Each structure stands twice: as C-alpha cells, then as structure tokens.
Amino acid sequence: MSAKKHTKTIKNTGKAAEVALPVLSKLEEIPPFEKLHPSPKQMEYAKEEITQIAKHEGVSDDEYSLGCVVRLDRGFPAVLCKHALLRAEFSSTLSKAKQTVAVGDWVCVRLPHTHDKGVIVAVCPRETELSRWKGGNRALRQVLAANVDKVLIAQSLSDRDFSLDRIARSILVALDCGCSADVVLTKCDLVKSPEKLQERIEFLKASLADNIGIIATCAQGNNADSHYISELKDAAINAGASWGIEGVYNAVPKGTIAILLGESGAGKSTLLNRLLGKEVLETGAVRDRDGAGRHTTVARRMVNLEGHGIIIDEPGLRSLPILGHEHGLALAYPEISKYVHDCKFRDCTHNHEPGCAVRHALEEGKFSRERLEVYLNLAKEMRESLNVIDPDILV
C-alpha cells in the first residue's frame, strides 16, 4: 500500500498541504489481533448486522469482517481484522448519519476486493466510552477512546506542572465513564529530593479516591545518577506507590486496555518508548520558555506491550472540563457524597451553611479535610457548569 494514496488536504493551515498518513505495514507498535477481545454482546451485534447488511447488499457474509479501530490518523481510522490491517472509510449510510469512531471501537467492515480500503458498515455498542465535555451544549462530547478498562493519568512531577486538580478531575472523568484509574507520575528525576517525592505521593494518597494506584516513573534519567534514582525508588515505595516500568506493566496486565492521558509534554511518548523497549514513538522537546509541549503526537493509537496489555497513546489534552460527571464524583468520594442529601439547604455548597450534613460528618472525623477540599473544588466547578445546563442535579 502506498502512503501517497491516502492523503488528506489540511484546509485550515491557510495554504493547502498534502499530509501523508503513515504506512500501516511499517508500524511496529500495533497489537496482534489475538490480543483484542470483543465482548459477547459486541460479537452478537456484529453477527446480526453483517447478516442483515450482506443480505441487503445481495452479497455473501464472507465479504465482511469484525475489526477493531487501532489508530486514528488525523481522524482516519485504521482497522485491524483477523486477516487484515487496513485503512477504512464509512459507508454512505454511516457518513450521512455523521458516524464517527474512536480508537478501541469494534466495527463491521466490508473487506476490499479490488482497492485497498475497507468500508465500515456498522459500529458495535461500546462497553465503556471515555469522553470529555467540549463546552457549550451538554451533548457536545468528544470520545477519546472506546472499550478501555483503565485510564492512566500521566502527571509530570516538575514543580511547574504538578496539579492535584488536574489529577482529581481526570479520575472523576475516568470513574464516571466506567473505567478504573491509576496515576502515573512522570519525570521523578525533576523532584527536588526523595523526601519531597514521598510527601507528594502521601498527599495524593490522602486526597484521591481509594483504589487509585500511584506509579512513580523516571523514563529518562539523564538528569540524575543511578544512586539518586534508587533513593527516589525507595521513597516512592515507602509512600505506598509502585515504581517504574515494572509498575506500569503491572497496571496494564495481559487482556486489558488502558489509555494514557495527560497534557502535551507530560512525558507520555517517552514512557511508552521505554515500555516498548525501542524508540518507536516520536517525542517532543518541551519549549524552554513556558514548558508547554509542542503537539508532536497527532495520531491516537494502540501500543502493544509485549507480554502485557495494550496502551492507547492520546495526544495531549489541553483541558478536561467537567460537566455531568456527578456520578463519577459520587464514585470517587462515596464517603462524602452520601451526606449531601441530608443538608438543610438543597443548594448547600458545604462551606458555611447552617445544617450542613457534610461539614458535620467532617467534624465527626468521617473523612479527612484534604479529601473534602478536593471534593468541594470539583463540586463547585460542576455546580457552575450544571447551573447553566441542568439545575436539577445535586452535588
């Protein structure tokens, strides 16, 4: 397949430029089909759809196959089927319905006879859907990945970048979408001392939802000698975190799919290269002036971890606004949210109001002040966006 055939004209650059999509057969990180598992529900759906569509088209069922979207390059899906890896476009019916897919979606494709592109004719229902609110209308959501089990939240430990708020909101979104979540702390070598690392991890443990694993990593130890790195490792383990590449492997066992989320420049591609054991993914230098990453990663793609699970590499997210994730808040902080319905005032912000059941529970030592603070910040933001859109929900 030639790269030249599949090009897209980039219109909003001012001048039109032809950008070639990567040649699929050259990509080393794509998982084997055997590692991808549709759910029984998805398999049944695909079987029924294929039978119906083939009948309607007057062709044999054999022309269709169930496949998984393993990449999106500038929005163009690549689908992996049992016997083929191919670019695919939507059938005219799906195009008219403005159908889109995300990495991880299971789709029914008509396999090409003469030309090398498949045609997506149906998209299977998702088991999980990780999506973010794009602002404006509640329905305006961008699906980041489909059918993932876990969200790995990449957070750089450099002082300039570290944000509890960003970690907390990512966890909220993950839990709300039916995924589990772990925090991957990157660039441990940039922490001032092992004590500081231990303090950071202990603070995170006190503030975040239970069952959130913390993995401290240093994918590029240029800035530190090995003795210092081993001190950092001890500090991380003392604080209850796991360490390094092994820690990430253990968080993504065989049979599972995780997505690595984090700001551009957080060190995701560098970490993935370490996990792969080779430099397959392009990494980007951080601009010195403001530390902001250049958007080097344009593709969303699955990366196969030999002997372990699969990670989806997601280009940096600039923002993760929260709206309508109140279920996630209740899942992350059940010990707090169970009191909100007992407050005297329906619109209680749990700050200063009389008859506040949440503050009463705090005084009784039912949960820590750290956790309440994170909860209140998330609830405040959600309340503000909810007020605009859906005034009936309590947080």
Ligand SMILES: Nc1nc2c(ncn2[C@@H]2O[C@H](COP(=O)(O)OP(=O)(O)O)[C@@H](O)[C@H]2O)c(=O)[nH]1
């Ligand atoms: N000091 C240090 N720098 C790192 C580490 N990991 C990544 N970087 C640097 O951070 C920058 C962004 O990394 P990249 O992997 O492209 O981030 P991505 O945008 O999240 O994929 C690059 O300049 C990397 O060299 C680390 O463990 N320590």
Ligand SMILES: [Mg+2]
């Ligand atoms: Mg990257």
Ligand SMILES: [Zn+2]
């Ligand atoms: Zn209250």
